[in-house]
Amino acid sequence: MTTDVTATAVPARQSVRRAGLWIPAALLPLTLLSGLLVGYTGISPRQLWACLWGTASPELSLIIWQIRLPRLIVAALCGAGLALSGAALQALTHNPLADPGILGINAGAGFSVMVYLSYFTALHLNGLFWQPVFALAGGLISAGLLWVLARRQGRLDPQLLILAGIGLAAFFSALMLIMGSNMENSSYQLVARWLAGNLWGSSWYHVCVLWPWLLLLVPLLLAQSRAMDVLALGALQAQALGLAVNRERIKLLFLSVALASVCISVCGGISFIGLAAPHIARRLSATPRQAHRLPATLLWGALLLPAADTLGRSLPWELEIPAGIVVAILAAPYFLYLLRRRLSF
Amino acid sequence: MSVSISQLSSTHLSAGYPGRTILQDLSLDLPAGQISALIGANGSGKSTLLKTLAGLLPVQGGSICLNGKDISRLSTRDLARQLALLPQDSSSPEGLCVRELVSLGRFPYRQRFGGLSADDQAVINRSLQQTGLLDLAQTDLAELSGGQRQRAWIAMALAQQTGLLFLDEPTTYLDIAHQLEVLQLLRQLNQASGITIVMVLHDLNQAVQFSDYLIALKSGRIYDSGSSKQLLTPDLVQAVFGVAAVILPHPVTGVPVCLPYAPKPAAVAGSGPGTA
Numbered sequence: 001m002t003t004d005v006t007a008t009a010v011p012a013r014q015s016v017r018r019a020g021l022w023i024p025a026a027l028l029p030l031t032l033l034s035g036l037l038v039g040y041t042g043i044s045p046r047q048l049w050a051c052l053w054g055t056a057s058p059e060l061s062l063i064i065w066q067i068r069l070p071r072l073i074v075a076a077l078c079g080a081g082l083a084l085s086g087a088a089l090q091a092l093t094h095n096p097l098a099d100p101g102i103l104g105i106n107a108g109a110g111f112s113v114m115v116y117l118s119y120f121t122a123l124h125l126n127g128l129f130w131q132p133v134f135a136l137a138g139g140l141i142s143a144g145l146l147w148v149l150a151r152r153q154g155r156l157d158p159q160l161l162i163l164a165g166i167g168l169a170a171f172f173s174a175l176m177l178i179m180g181s182n183m184e185n186s187s188y189q190l191v192a193r194w195l196a197g198n199l200w201g202s203s204w205y206h207v208c209v210l211w212p213w214l215l216l217l218v219p220l221l222l223a224q225s226r227a228m229d230v231l232a233l234g235a236l237q238a239q240a241l242g243l244a245v246n247r248e249r250i251k252l253l254f255l256s257v258a259l260a261s262v263c264i265s266v267c268g269g270i271s272f273i274g275l276a277a278p279h280i281a282r283r284l285s286a287t288p289r290q291a292h293r294l295p296a297t298l299l300w301g302a303l304l305l306p307a308a309d310t311l312g313r314s315l316p317w318e319l320e321i322p323a324g325i326v327v328a329i330l331a332a333p334y335f336l337y338l339l340r341r342r343l344s345f
Numbered sequence: 346m347s348v349s350i351s352q353l354s355s356t357h358l359s360a361g362y363p364g365r366t367i368l369q370d371l372s373l374d375l376p377a378g379q380i381s382a383l384i385g386a387n388g389s390g391k392s393t394l395l396k397t398l399a400g401l402l403p404v405q406g407g408s409i410c411l412n413g414k415d416i417s418r419l420s421t422r423d424l425a426r427q428l429a430l431l432p433q434d435s436s437s438p439e440g441l442c443v444r445e446l447v448s449l450g451r452f453p454y455r456q457r458f459g460g461l462s463a464d465d466q467a468v469i470n471r472s473l474q475q476t477g478l479l480d481l482a483q484t485d486l487a488e489l490s491g492g493q494r495q496r497a498w499i500a501m502a503l504a505q506q507t508g509l510l511f512l513d514e515p516t517t518y519l520d521i522a523h524q525l526e527v528l529q530l531l532r533q534l535n536q537a538s539g540i541t542i543v544m545v546l547h548d549l550n551q552a553v554q555f556s557d558y559l560i561a562l563k564s565g566r567i568y569d570s571g572s573s574k575q576l577l578t579p580d581l582v583q584a585v586f587g588v589a590a591v592i593l594p595h596p597v598t599g600v601p602v603c604l605p606y607a608p609k610p611a612a613v614a615g616s617g618p619g620t621a
Contacts, residue, residue, distance in 0.1 A: 094436075226452065229449060230449055230452050232436070233435050233436060233437065233449065234435045236401060237430075237435040240399060240425060240431075240432065241450070241452045242452055242453035243421065243452065282439075287440060289441075
């Protein structure tokens with residue numbers, strides 16, 4: 001008798017629930033395909049087909065296999081990682097507007113890259129290796145500072161976390177300004193490009209750097225989905241339901257920071273993906289349960305960044321805009337609109 | 346399956362927040378299988394006592410004993426299998442339906458991976474049935490009335506299958522009809538399964554009508570405790586709340602009713618000259 005009740009109402013909810021998943025799942029192949037075709041050198045579908053069979057010209061093969069494909073994969077991986085990082089941070093802080101950039105991780109990594117460009121010239125020959133290492137170290141150092149600053153009576157305090165993050169971001173940005181004003185122009189431009197979030201020059205090497213980390217961190221985060229659901233009821237209720245709240249918050253902070261640092265070390269200071277992807281997933285799924293929402297968030301992230309990058313490459317006037325800026329230009333007005341709508345309740 | 350009757354007691358308990366002790370030298374023995382109500386003025390430590398007894402705030406001195414075990418030795422998870430608590434302010438995420446909320450009550454029993462077991466489903470269904478929410482199982486929490494929503498939270502706590510249920514002001518924000526609906530449900534649950542219920546209530550008359558045992562707190566100490574029908578006296582109300590009151594039997598139920606009154610002011614102050 002009880003099953004009848006559940007059986008009647010479920011289908012409607014489930015079809016909505018799946019919209020959050022199947023829309024990005026359907027758009028992802030399309031985005032990747034257009035990402036391969038569009039760019040400075042236009043490539044026709046037939047040429048791509050020839051490439052697949054190895055009958056295209058070497059130049060085209062090089063563009064497809066060594067430039068565009070790894071770049072798209074890096075974009076998709078970073079998008080997914082940043083999106084999940086944002087989702088974890090939002091669950092941790094009970095704040096749907098939290099973004100990994102707010103924790104000062106971008107700024108810390110950016111400062112570290114700047115130090116690398118200014119003082120470690122001996123390592124520049126192997127920049128492919130060292131630049132992400134420095135970015136990662138910078139991100140982790142600011143995360144460590146955050147860890148020290150955001151504890152009250154031995155427990156991680158979500159409100160303090162946000163305030164400490166904003167403080168750190170301002171501090172590192174100030175240091176970058178000071179250093180930047182005394183820096184050689186070409187190096188400074190490199191840093192500026194990096195901060196804006198740039199996928200230019202992404203290679204298979206970066207793909208290889210990224211995927212083992214994501215393979216480790218993403219399942220660890222997905223395993224937290226049930227605890228995140230309970231945490232969403234408020235800290236006190238979560239504890240009453242048997243969740244070790246402080247330990248769970250530490251886990252979420254660690255996963256969020258690790259995912260963001262790894263991705264940022266490769267793709268630069270891209271913000272907004274961590275805000276936008278979880279937000280879209282939230283609006284398009286009927287249930288707030290993270291077991292459904294996190295996979296949708298991952299897919300939206302993996303879709304948005306390659307799409308933004310492709311858009312930035314396919315502009316007329318031979319103008320190329322870094323992916324991070326495309327994301328910001330498109331996402332910022334959307335969020336201002338949302339904020340205003342939220343206030344007008 | 347009925348829940349086993351739970352014993353909870355504290356001896357010389359002191360507790361509060363870091364650097365601020367609120368409860369002092371507090372010894373009590375909760376009557377098992379009954380409904381107890383905590384009463385007292387604002388800031389008397391009712392909520393603090395409830396949270397401390399539930400293991401949500403650290404004990405600063407003394408001890409709390411649950412079924413023969415010191416609760417500080419129990420893990421959060423083990424405790425959540427023996428004691429459920431509904432705080433005053435819980436947030437429910439947008440879009441959560443009743444059944445999803447109730448299934449969160451199974452959290453202390455679930456493995457990290459895998460769906461709800463048949464046993465979990467059976468417990469969830471029974472909790473929904475006990476609270477009269479089977480027909481609303483798929484409804485969004487936001488679409489429920491205040492009373493229905495409070496019933497959904499109670500169903501979630503029931504799904505924890507505990508012998509003890511603590512509620513911090515379960516009737517705030519509800520109108521009078523929904524207040525009675527919730528309190529009557531708690532009475533029914535107590536009578537049907539013998540679950541021990543402890544709740545913080547603001548309304549003295551409801552506390553007397555819907556509990557077996559009253560614990561009156563004053564400045565972090567137990568002022569008095571005892572059978573609800575006998576404890577309520579004008580002296581108690583005067584001592585605990587600082588208010589003059591008369592206690593009369595309810596004309597219909599015969600339960601003692603408290604009618605507080607303010608002494609008549611000496612003169613009406615500050616009215617302007619004339620009434621023009």
